[in-house]
Amino acid sequence: MRRYLKAGFCMLAMVALAACEHAPKSLPELLDTIVNGPPTSLVRPAPAPQRPASPPLAAAPPPAQPAPQATPQATPQPAPQVQVEARPLEAPTAPSGMAPPALVMPSAAEGVRIGFLVPLSGPSAPLGRALLDAAQLALFDIGDDRLALLPRDTEGRPEAAASAAQALLAEGVDIILGPLFSASAAAVAPLARERGVKVLSFSTDRAVAGGGVYILGFTPDQQVARVLAYARAKGLNRFALLAPDSAYGNAVAQAMEAALANGVAAPGNQDVRLLRQDRYPADAPDLTSSVRRFAAALRGLSPAEPLAEGAVLPGASGALGGSAGPGQPGNVVAPAPIDGLLLPEGGARLRALAPLLPYFDIDPRAVRFMGTGLWDDPSLGNEPALIGGWFAGPAPEGFEEFRKRFEQVYGRRPARLASLAYDATALAGVLARNAIQAGQPLFADMLLNNPDGFAGYDGVFRFRADGVVERGLAVLEVQRRGARVVDPAPANFQVTTN
Numbered sequence: 001m002r003r004y005l006k007a008g009f010c011m012l013a014m015v016a017l018a019a020c021e022h023a024p025k026s027l028p029e030l031l032d033t034i035v036n037g038p039p040t041s042l043v044r045p046a047p048a049p050q051r052p053a054s055p056p057l058a059a060a061p062p063p064a065q066p067a068p069q070a071t072p073q074a075t076p077q078p079a080p081q082v083q084v085e086a087r088p089l090e091a092p093t094a095p096s097g098m099a100p101p102a103l104v105m106p107s108a109a110e111g112v113r114i115g116f117l118v119p120l121s122g123p124s125a126p127l128g129r130a131l132l133d134a135a136q137l138a139l140f141d142i143g144d145d146r147l148a149l150l151p152r153d154t155e156g157r158p159e160a161a162a163s164a165a166q167a168l169l170a171e172g173v174d175i176i177l178g179p180l181f182s183a184s185a186a187a188v189a190p191l192a193r194e195r196g197v198k199v200l201s202f203s204t205d206r207a208v209a210g211g212g213v214y215i216l217g218f219t220p221d222q223q224v225a226r227v228l229a230y231a232r233a234k235g236l237n238r239f240a241l242l243a244p245d246s247a248y249g250n251a252v253a254q255a256m257e258a259a260l261a262n263g264v265a266a267p268g269n270q271d272v273r274l275l276r277q278d279r280y281p282a283d284a285p286d287l288t289s290s291v292r293r294f295a296a297a298l299r300g301l302s303p304a305e306p307l308a309e310g311a312v313l314p315g316a317s318g319a320l321g322g323s324a325g326p327g328q329p330g331n332v333v334a335p336a337p338i339d340g341l342l343l344p345e346g347g348a349r350l351r352a353l354a355p356l357l358p359y360f361d362i363d364p365r366a367v368r369f370m371g372t373g374l375w376d377d378p379s380l381g382n383e384p385a386l387i388g389g390w391f392a393g394p395a396p397e398g399f400e401e402f403r404k405r406f407e408q409v410y411g412r413r414p415a416r417l418a419s420l421a422y423d424a425t426a427l428a429g430v431l432a433r434n435a436i437q438a439g440q441p442l443f444a445d446m447l448l449n450n451p452d453g454f455a456g457y458d459g460v461f462r463f464r465a466d467g468v469v470e471r472g473l474a475v476l477e478v479q480r481r482g483a484r485v486v487d488p489a490p491a492n493f494q495v496t497t498n
Contacts, residue, residue, distance in 0.1 A: 111146040112432040112442065114425065115168035117178030117188065118202075119156035128154075128180065130414050131202070131421035134402075135177065137409060138425035146436075147429050154179050158187035169195050174432070174442045176200070177424045180417075182208055189213045198443045200424050202417065209467030214448065216420050216461075216469050218393070220248065220344065221255035223372045223473065226392035227342075228259050230475040230487050232272065236340040236368060241277035242294050242353075243344050252344040252372060253277055275301060275338055287353050295360035301337035341367050343389075346374025354385040364388060376416060381480040388477060394458040395474045395489045396482075402457040423456035452493060459489045 116135055118128035132151050139149055150173060152164035161184035168176060169191060175198050179185050182205030192199045193212050201208060204217030228239070241256055243249035260274055276297055280290035341362065345353055350371070358364060364385050375391035399419050406414040428443070435442045453462030453470075460472040475487035 111148050112175075112429075112436075113148050113150055113171065113173045114428050115165070115171075115173035115176040115178075115197075116149055116151040116425075117154050117161055117164055117168070117176060117184070118151070118180055118421075120151070120153040122156040124156045124180070127415050127417065128156075130418040131178075131180070133410055134406065134414060134418040134421040135425040137406065138422045139429065142426060142429040144429060144433065147432065149425070154181075154184050156181065156184070158183045161185075162187040162191060165191050169197060173197060175428050177421070177428060178202055185213065185215075198448065200428070202420050202424070206466075206468050211467070214463050214467045214469065216424055217417075218373045218458075218471065219468065220252050220372050221258070222471060223392040224252055224255040224342070224344075225259040226473045227370050227372075227390055227475055228256070228340075230390065230392075231340050231368065231370065237272040238338045239272075239274050239340040239342065240298065240338045241274065241342045241344075242291075243277070243279055243342070244282040244349075245279040246282040249279060249282070249344060252342070256342060287349075288356060291353070291356040291360050291362075295357075295362050298337055298362065338367055340370055342370045342372075344372045344374065346371075346377060350374070350377075350380070350386075351383050354383045358385050375478065376476075376483070378482045380478050381482060386478045387480060390475055390477055390486070391483075392473045392475050394471070395485060396476070398457040398459055419457040423454075423458060423461075426456065427454060460492060462493060 116132060118131045119125055120128050120132070135149060135151075139147055150168060150171065152168055154161035154164055158181075161179045161181075165176065165188040176188065176192055177200050179188055180202045182201075182203045185199070185201040185203045185205065185208040188199060188201075189208055189211070196212070199213045201213060201215050202217055203215050204219050205215065206219060206221075209215045231239075239256070239260070241253060243252055256274060256277075260272055276294075278290070278294045278297065280287055284290065341357075343350065343353065354369075357369070364387075369386060369389040371389060371391040373391065373393045375386075375389065376393045380386050380389075399416070402419045402422060403414055406412075406418065431447050432442055434440075435444065435447060440447070448463050449465060450462060453460050455461075458471070459474075462470050464470055470493075472490040472493070474485050474489035476483040477486045
């Protein structure tokens with residue numbers, strides 16, 4: 001039955017394409033339509049930037065390149081970048097009571113075998129299932145029968161991930177997508193490296209990247225650098241950090257220090273400073289005492305002064321002040337010693353933390369609250385203290401398009417990370433097609449390390465030589481009805497980031 005379901009879905013895809021004005025007649029034409037057609041979604045090459053005659057701010061000019069010559073047709077061409085754009089397929093239908101599509105297991109011995117490692121049992125099984133469903137959706141959209149997806153369960157444990165990877169390698173997979181967690185990725189990496197198989201992990205842990213392992217997750221250092229750069233452009237230069245005492249909190253703290261020290265967030269401005277950073281226990285049931293201490297430390301950075309009647313503190317409509325409220329005669333307030341506060345927290349913990357800040361006189365009208373990708377949560381608009389806060393992340397319209405596509409097929413909302421699995425699978429499929437057409441080895445470094453990068457549902461991205469993904473991120477502002485983009489994501493990598 002599953003084989004027939006797969007065939008049915010592929011037939012629906014062909015019918016939908018045949019209805020298009022310029023329906024492709026062959027696989028190369030089909031993929032050319034995906035790459036060059038209107039932006040509706042399969043991983044395709046990012047738009048090539050218009051490069052200046054000489055690179056700006058380069059330590060030394062690169063060697064002169066010969067003028068482009070006409071290339072013989074037999075000579076392999078460089079692989080185009082991949083943009084993940086969803087093609088407008090009709091929604092597959094399945095017999096009543098069945099959730100489309102079912103697991104697609106390969107039956108042919110030949111073709112490109114894509115290993116897929118996610119937790120399909122255990123506490124993280126719902127997220128793993130969403131990732132797998134997104135991967136299958138990408139394969140249906142590509143519509144190439146030479147691609148076979150081999151999913152295996154990691155159970156969310158490193159030992160199970162290593163065992164599943166060994167089984168996939170024994171079956172001769174050409175690439176592995178996943179695992180999800182950094183500990184599992186670290187367990188899989190040496191096994192795949194020994195066999196010369198590339199790994200595209202969904203992890204954000206830079207420590208597991210390199211040596212044929214690429215990470216696709218949204219790394220906190222790039223999010224921090226992006227939002228700080230935007231804050232600097234808006235005139236903020238005195239920052240503080242209040243973070244959980246955890247591996248994630250430590251990573252954000254290091255990223256913030258590096259961004260400020262290296263001038264990423266403050267080019268040419270020596271007045272930009274990180275004035276205070278405090279940690280609170282990551283598992284503390286109540287954050288009141290931690291916020292109280294942090295607020296007292298901030299007040300200690302600046303002497304208290306009487307606020308004249310009708311006065312408004314510079315650069316803000318409010319202030320760090322007492323309960324009488326800013327602008328009232330005789331009220332003693334401390335001029336805000338900071339104008340930006342980074343809060344790398346999310347979910348229920350962030351919603352518990354946020355109202356404590358104004359309660360202890362850290363006024364969001366005077367201090368801009370900022371976050372990381374953990375703030376990519378529509379429910380944050382229900383917390384008044386977070387309204388107007390900034391965070392960096394993918395442009396929301398990409399995921400919104402993916403969400404509609406996913407719901408059309410599966411009838412439920414996808415997990416936020418599911419788009420990573422779609423982009424990764426579409427990237428693997430298009431790179432495999434390019435390599436086959438050019439007579440090159442599958443998933444060679446030269447294909448994965450395309451400097452112009454790829455464009456997917458989560459925007460433009462490319463892999464650095466160290467295996468870490470670099471993404472073009474937008475800056476978003478929390479609003480009552482969801483976040484809005486205040487600084488768009490780049491369309492290409494003409495202006496590179498860290």
